[in-house]
Amino acid sequence: MSSDETNVGVDRMADAEPVPGSAKPDPILVADGVRRSFGGLTAVDVGHLEVQRGTITALIGPNGAGKSTLFNLLTGFDRVDGGRWTFQGGAVNGKSGHRVARAGMVRTFQLTKALTRMTVLDNMLLGAPGQFGERMAGAFLRPVWQRQERENTRRAMELLERFKLVDKREDMAGSLSGGQRKLLEMARSLMTDPAMIMLDEPMAGVNPALVQSLLGHITSLRDEGKTVLFVEHDMDVIMGISDWIVVLAQGRVIAEGRPSDIRSNQQVIDAYLGAQEETAEVGGSDDD
Numbered sequence: 360m361s362s363d364e365t366n367v368g369v370d371r372m373a374d375a376e377p378v379p380g381s382a383k384p385d386p387i388l389v390a391d392g393v394r395r396s397f398g399g400l401t402a403v404d405v406g407h408l409e410v411q412r413g414t415i416t417a418l419i420g421p422n423g424a425g426k427s428t429l430f431n432l433l434t435g436f437d438r439v440d441g442g443r444w445t446f447q448g449g450a451v452n453g454k455s456g457h458r459v460a461r462a463g464m465v466r467t468f469q470l471t472k473a474l475t476r477m478t479v480l481d482n483m484l485l486g487a488p489g490q491f492g493e494r495m496a497g498a499f500l501r502p503v504w505q506r507q508e509r510e511n512t513r514r515a516m517e518l519l520e521r522f523k524l525v526d527k528r529e530d531m532a533g534s535l536s537g538g539q540r541k542l543l544e545m546a547r548s549l550m551t552d553p554a555m556i557m558l559d560e561p562m563a564g565v566n567p568a569l570v571q572s573l574l575g576h577i578t579s580l581r582d583e584g585k586t587v588l589f590v591e592h593d594m595d596v597i598m599g600i601s602d603w604i605v606v607l608a609q610g611r612v613i614a615e616g617r618p619s620d621i622r623s624n625q626q627v628i629d630a631y632l633g634a635q636e637e638t639a640e641v642g643g644s645d646d647d
């Protein structure tokens with residue numbers, strides 16, 4: 360799965376302690392005291408979290424644990440009640456999603472209705488950096504933004520090729536299968552050549568034939584030196600692909616470690632079982 364020669368980030372994890380808040384040898388993201396409440400409910404309350412550069416880190420936890428909220432906070436798509444975090448050594452808390460992306464930390468988004476009515480290529484171009492032409496339409500700058508547009512299109516085509524979507528470039532994004540949409544979401548997030556990519560349930564709604572292809576893309580990104588943080592429910596995927604796993608329950612990090620550490624961690628088992636029991640008590644049967 361991992362290439363030991365190229366995978367410096369993973370190699371450097373050897374000494375990381377499998378405990379909540381553990382220090383990493385070369386963290387790309389460091390968060391402290393990140394909190395978010397909704398009314399009386401504390402959705403996220405993360406004391407200390409470090410994500411190692413160049414690894415695939417999974418963020419897991421039972422339903423309602425706070426995974427999506429933490430994603431939204433870190434990437435500037437929700438407002439924190441408290442806390443700070445740095446990315447590549449620079450503070451990014453309080454920055455808008457756009458500025459966080461420019462700093463090199465991007466997240467994937469599910470295709471909204473509006474985006475499904477655009478072509479695959481136009482979806483890619485929307486993820487492009489700069490959008491210089493739109494902001495500065497002055498005629499004297501035309502050569503500059505035309506050059507940028509050409510460069511964006513070249514990059515989009517290169518990524519569509521890589522993700523095997525190039526033949527679909529003129530199709531409406533809404534006509535893609537579930538798996539192809541996930542590929543497009545991933546490809547689009549790479550338009551800005553980010554250092555870190557955050558994937559929100561990359562396998563949801565993907566048929567088994569495309570799962571392997573998506574997994575291959577995720578490991579390739581890591582092997583090229585990018586950092587991947589992903590939220591996922593599929594345990595086989597999580598255990599098979601992750602270099603490190605962070606477990607959230609009721610907004611807090613209750614465990615961290617390699618898949619082998621997490622698999623046998625009693626607190627993790629209890630958190631999942633507890634959540635299941637709560638669901639059973641209210642009569643639900645959420646298998647999400």
Ligand SMILES: Nc1ncnc2c1ncn2[C@@H]1O[C@H](COP(=O)(O)OP(=O)(O)OP(=O)(O)O)[C@@H](O)[C@H]1O
Nearest residue numbers: 397400401402420421422423424425426427428429
């Ligand atoms: N905008 C909001 N308003 C009110 N409560 C919210 C809001 N967003 C999230 N919550 C609550 O915060 C808690 C954490 O939700 P979150 O969606 O982050 O969990 P999750 O771990 O991503 O769950 P799932 O695995 O089910 O997607 C839940 O109790 C949820 O109901």
